[in-house]
Amino acid sequence: MAFKRERADKIIKYGKYVISDAEMPQAKTLTETELEILLDQVERTRHAARNRIAVLMGHWAGMRIGEIAALRIGDVVDDRGEVRSEIRLKPHQTKGSRHRSVFLPARLVKEIRHYLDGYRVQDREAPFIPSQKSMEGFTANSLTIQVKMLYRQAGIRGGSSHSGRRSFLTNLAAKGVTVRVLQELAGHRSLQTTQRYIEVNDHLKRRAVELI
Numbered sequence: 001m002a003f004k005r006e007r008a009d010k011i012i013k014y015g016k017y018v019i020s021d022a023e024m025p026q027a028k029t030l031t032e033t034e035l036e037i038l039l040d041q042v043e044r045t046r047h048a049a050r051n052r053i054a055v056l057m058g059h060w061a062g063m064r065i066g067e068i069a070a071l072r073i074g075d076v077v078d079d080r081g082e083v084r085s086e087i088r089l090k091p092h093q094t095k096g097s098r099h100r101s102v103f104l105p106a107r108l109v110k111e112i113r114h115y116l117d118g119y120r121v122q123d124r125e126a127p128f129i130p131s132q133k134s135m136e137g138f139t140a141n142s143l144t145i146q147v148k149m150l151y152r153q154a155g156i157r158g159g160s161s162h163s164g165r166r167s168f169l170t171n172l173a174a175k176g177v178t179v180r181v182l183q184e185l186a187g188h189r190s191l192q193t194t195q196r197y198i199e200v201n202d203h204l205k206r207r208a209v210e211l212i
Contacts, residue, residue: 058164074124
């Protein structure tokens with residue numbers, strides 16, 4: 001049964017097509033300028049606040065799309081109504097079915113606080129990212145499609161629900177964060193998996209040679 005669930009996680013639906021991870025192209029890593037372009041487009045969409053926070057949870061916290069879809073209000077807000085600086089995901093919310101912590105930067109905490117001021121939902125079990133079609137919120141597949149559409153509308157080729165996570169790790173690597181720390185932030189069991197996420201770009205190479 002566990003094997004069947006793992007296989008199901010690797011099947012993603014794009015429109016009328018169903019493809020596996022192995023058939024998906026490598027997700028594009030965004031620059032800060034490209035992220036600004038994406039967020040500008042998001043502001044012109046219906047449910048802009050919801051779409052913006054869904055994008056930023058990937059780009060600024062490195063969360064998987066399935067983890068974002070699985071979030072509940074109580075995961076993000078404590079008993080006093082304050083936004084947490086650390087989200088503790090439960091096994092059923094993660095790809096590897098194990099606990100992991102997601103650390104939120106101060107600017108993302110501020111974004112979440114602003115988002116929730118407009119959301120105004122008291123039920124701690126309500127989905128953090130609500131869907132207009134379901135009281136249970138998005139599934140991983142439906143949120144994947146939603147986010148991919150946002151990239152397409154912004155004219156960013158190769159952008160997908162995985163772009164936020166790849167950009168998060170690549171940008172931190174460019175700022176000198178060690179791969180071991182990145183592994184913990186990503187929740188990867190293998191260091192090699194984390195290394196595959198980091199795109200070696202001109203900025204990383206320039207930073208490297210300046211260390212000589």
